[in-house]
Amino acid sequence: MRLVIVxxxxxxxxxxxxxxxxxxxxxxxxxxxxxxPSISECGLPxxxxxxxxxxxxxxxxxxxxxxxxxxxxxxxxxxxxIDASAKKLIVHDLNAGKTFEDAYDRLVVATGxxxxxxxxxxxxxxxxxxxxxxxxxxxxRSYVEKYSPEKATIVGGGxxxxxxxxxxxxxxxxxxxxxxxxxxxxxxxxxxxxxxxxELASHGVNIFTGEKVDVFTGEGCVRGVKFGGTxxxxxxxxxxxxxxxxxxxxxxxxxxxxxxxxILVDKHMKTSIPDVWAAxxxxxxxxxxxxxxxxxxxxxxxxxMGRVAGTNxxxxxxxxxxxxxxxxxxxxVFDLGVGKTGLSERAAADAGFETASAxxxxxxxxxxxxxxxxxxxxxxxxxxxxxxxxxxxxxxxxDKLIDIxxxxxxxxxxxxxxxxxxxxxxxxxxxxxxxxxxxxxILSGEFERAKEGxxxxx
Amino acid sequence: MRLVIVxxxxxxxxxxxxxxxxxxxxxxxxxxxxxxPSISECGLPxxxxxxxxxxxxxxxxxxxxxxxxxxxxxxxxxxxxIDASAKKLIVHDLNAGKTFEDAYDRLVVATGxxxxxxxxxxxxxxxxxxxxxxxxxxxxRSYVEKYSPEKATIVGGGxxxxxxxxxxxxxxxxxxxxxxxxxxxxxxxxxxxxxxxxELASHGVNIFTGEKVDVFTGEGCVRGVKFGGTxxxxxxxxxxxxxxxxxxxxxxxxxxxxxxxxILVDKHMKTSIPDVWAAxxxxxxxxxxxxxxxxxxxxxxxxxMGRVAGTNxxxxxxxxxxxxxxxxxxxxVFDLGVGKTGLSERAAADAGFETASAxxxxxxxxxxxxxxxxxxxxxxxxxxxxxxxxxxxxxxxxDKLIDIxxxxxxxxxxxxxxxxxxxxxxxxxxxxxxxxxxxxxILSGEFERAKEGxxxxx
Numbered sequence: 001m002r003l004v005i006v007x008x009x010x011x012x013x014x015x016x017x018x019x020x021x022x023x024x025x026x027x028x029x030x031x032x033x034x035x036x037p038s039i040s041e042c043g044l045p046x047x048x049x050x051x052x053x054x055x056x057x058x059x060x061x062x063x064x065x066x067x068x069x070x071x072x073x074x075x076x077x078x079x080x081x082i083d084a085s086a087k088k089l090i091v092h093d094l095n096a097g098k099t100f101e102d103a104y105d106r107l108v109v110a111t112g113x114x115x116x117x118x119x120x121x122x123x124x125x126x127x128x129x130x131x132x133x134x135x136x137x138x139x140x141r142s143y144v145e146k147y148s149p150e151k152a153t154i155v156g157g158g159x160x161x162x163x164x165x166x167x168x169x170x171x172x173x174x175x176x177x178x179x180x181x182x183x184x185x186x187x188x189x190x191x192x193x194x195x196x197x198x199e200l201a202s203h204g205v206n207i208f209t210g211e212k213v214d215v216f217t218g219e220g221c222v223r224g225v226k227f228g229g230t231x232x233x234x235x236x237x238x239x240x241x242x243x244x245x246x247x248x249x250x251x252x253x254x255x256x257x258x259x260x261x262x263i264l265v266d267k268h269m270k271t272s273i274p275d276v277w278a279a280x281x282x283x284x285x286x287x288x289x290x291x292x293x294x295x296x297x298x299x300x301x302x303x304x305m306g307r308v309a310g311t312n313x314x315x316x317x318x319x320x321x322x323x324x325x326x327x328x329x330x331x332x333v334f335d336l337g338v339g340k341t342g343l344s345e346r347a348a349a350d351a352g353f354e355t356a357s358a359x360x361x362x363x364x365x366x367x368x369x370x371x372x373x374x375x376x377x378x379x380x381x382x383x384x385x386x387x388x389x390x391x392x393x394x395x396x397x398x399d400k401l402i403d404i405x406x407x408x409x410x411x412x413x414x415x416x417x418x419x420x421x422x423x424x425x426x427x428x429x430x431x432x433x434x435x436x437x438x439x440x441x442i443l444s445g446e447f448e449r450a451k452e453g454x455x456x457x458x
Numbered sequence: 459m460r461l462v463i464v465x466x467x468x469x470x471x472x473x474x475x476x477x478x479x480x481x482x483x484x485x486x487x488x489x490x491x492x493x494x495p496s497i498s499e500c501g502l503p504x505x506x507x508x509x510x511x512x513x514x515x516x517x518x519x520x521x522x523x524x525x526x527x528x529x530x531x532x533x534x535x536x537x538x539x540i541d542a543s544a545k546k547l548i549v550h551d552l553n554a555g556k557t558f559e560d561a562y563d564r565l566v567v568a569t570g571x572x573x574x575x576x577x578x579x580x581x582x583x584x585x586x587x588x589x590x591x592x593x594x595x596x597x598x599r600s601y602v603e604k605y606s607p608e609k610a611t612i613v614g615g616g617x618x619x620x621x622x623x624x625x626x627x628x629x630x631x632x633x634x635x636x637x638x639x640x641x642x643x644x645x646x647x648x649x650x651x652x653x654x655x656x657e658l659a660s661h662g663v664n665i666f667t668g669e670k671v672d673v674f675t676g677e678g679c680v681r682g683v684k685f686g687g688t689x690x691x692x693x694x695x696x697x698x699x700x701x702x703x704x705x706x707x708x709x710x711x712x713x714x715x716x717x718x719x720x721i722l723v724d725k726h727m728k729t730s731i732p733d734v735w736a737a738x739x740x741x742x743x744x745x746x747x748x749x750x751x752x753x754x755x756x757x758x759x760x761x762x763m764g765r766v767a768g769t770n771x772x773x774x775x776x777x778x779x780x781x782x783x784x785x786x787x788x789x790x791v792f793d794l795g796v797g798k799t800g801l802s803e804r805a806a807a808d809a810g811f812e813t814a815s816a817x818x819x820x821x822x823x824x825x826x827x828x829x830x831x832x833x834x835x836x837x838x839x840x841x842x843x844x845x846x847x848x849x850x851x852x853x854x855x856x857d858k859l860i861d862i863x864x865x866x867x868x869x870x871x872x873x874x875x876x877x878x879x880x881x882x883x884x885x886x887x888x889x890x891x892x893x894x895x896x897x898x899x900i901l902s903g904e905f906e907r908a909k910e911g912x913x914x915x916x
Contacts, residue, residue, distance in 0.1 A: 046885060288880075300890050300891060322878055329882060329883075330883065337887065367515070368501055368515035399858065402882045403892070408865050410871070411865070422784040423758070424857055425788065426789050426790060430857065432498070432758050
């Protein structure tokens, strides 16, 4: 039995390892276009600034390590074509510059996603860079070493743009951030965006929201960014305006693509092509809160999907399921931790929910305990049923609060369940009642008042 | 309508505030024996060492503050008798030294718990102290100021004993800890006890387990502790061998007492006496994991019960419910955070479960991110159904991991639910897969192997 896996980052390598564990006799080959497999892509912003010093630490496992488990990882190999009826592949060896044919019994597609570079004039200038792969990070570091840029511009105010902003500031650059919409961190409500912008500003980042870049200027190297009638001098541009799934390979092989533009798979990670599974940033999944198709390209989710795909491809049966995600995410921007799970108010409205919400600013530990800091928390519930739909947090311990809420969403809990929930309390770790409990209690008052309002008008 | 509340710490004051909010016209009096109401008792260990410097910060609300909300808080008033048929009380004013009668329409009993001082000879010596109330903390601080003790002995290796150990070390004392059982932190499994003992030892605490104190020696002030044939010189003793609920007042009034020895209440916090509710450390509740009666005297739970009692006493109806607890708890001992939720393996066995468990040592963030530290996590599941029964954690981020597991228990999730749960990941906040997910995955392997074992023997 020959298993071929296309793509060797999170989902691909996880699927390979899992398949090997379940089936010691399987022949397993992983093709990876980039020169290193098993990269921790989420760590790349911290490698730019040297917060993560050791490049090797970002490579979770080398081809040599995989070889010890009898997994053949071929890097700098691009799979160019899948012939699903013949179960064959055309593979291009980028080192040797030659193309060869391979065959599979079962196939896992883990082709990931790529940065979506916008068609802005000047985007090809030297110094206009993106950050998706370790090779991108190497390129940025080389550029910084060679030209010692003093002014950097980041295009895009999402996760990557915000993390890169922090890390370029850490290198001593004067950083500007340009976002096309009217605020950064659009997956969140406006209160969180405001806190993120305040955090950026307090660290000297110049923020331009509601601005679209018209052109990057310069000769050879980038020297400026023009937008809205002004020109900003810059020595380096990092574009982080989004990514898109790599679906062309399987799409051309006849696989169905979902409404989000990512590969359609069932909950066993099977594509519409027999004997072809897919996992990771290239596939569509389900948002468990709304029940709608969703594309959530995140490393942890890719890992979990990879485990399911690897199990099922090894057994050849529908052994494990991956039912969907909550869109849980977190990022750090300077000293502010910002996280979310489930639906924002806007996403909930888009999904047809009428919502109630409660926000508060609470302490992260007992107010009298040294070092107590504030954290913002918002809970969003379904007005009709009381079910928790989402949560957003910004500030100290936001990772904990979001994980509590994600677990509550996972268990489909409602706000009354959270009023008396038994969480861990001691003065160094939280206020007597967790901010989650406090917010649920406020929400419960909100529902009571609404009920009284109805009663009063009846 | 006159509401009287007996006891003004967490549950009593919460009930008062909640009743006032719901019923602006109610007459509300709180009797409190100690000189201050609304004390954060969990903060007391940190007041000993000066980590919490400001004594006033431990008093969440003064009688003057309550007066602003038209709640009459009478401190240094001990309620000595309840005549439930006449709805009358005998109250002793400790300042004036006189006794008077009061009447109620509705009554909330929040008499809390008291330290259980063991009948050891010499326990009455000066310098043999306990830590339950703010007045106890004052007494310890005065003693320390007056005699500058160099050697301190703590009797009891539970939460309080461990927290006090840290704080007396912080004052520069040489600290010994004596525990009657064979290990400290008995609510936890042996792995956690071992970590706690190692943490104590690494900070110079002398630990004596499996030892019972025979006698405290000295004349006037304590000078030694005798146990197991040896005598330890000591200048100060803090006894923390447990607490017991204050039930005598309502018991004598005819209220039923539960099997745990605490006051029996229904889920609306009603006692067996008409128009008498009870809440906080004096009442029995239900362990939601085992379904058994439980006595869990903790500040956060008392707060939640107080809210339920205060609501129901104000409406006179069964408006809110408090269904029970998970026994979630956390404490800090030096640099180690230790938490639990649900049942330990021993408690699960006592409750009749056959268990499966998985333990691991994981990083608290991405391994390559600076400052990554280890955390121990154990998950305990029901062998028959896979339902999560409990979790224990020790180390960095244990508060987060325990709160995730507590929420999972609250939602009655099973280990397979935790394998693909969507938690928040970014390198500064966790490893790609949360230790909870990692442990659930190990547990799932454990269940798979057991199934294969059954199949193999069939």
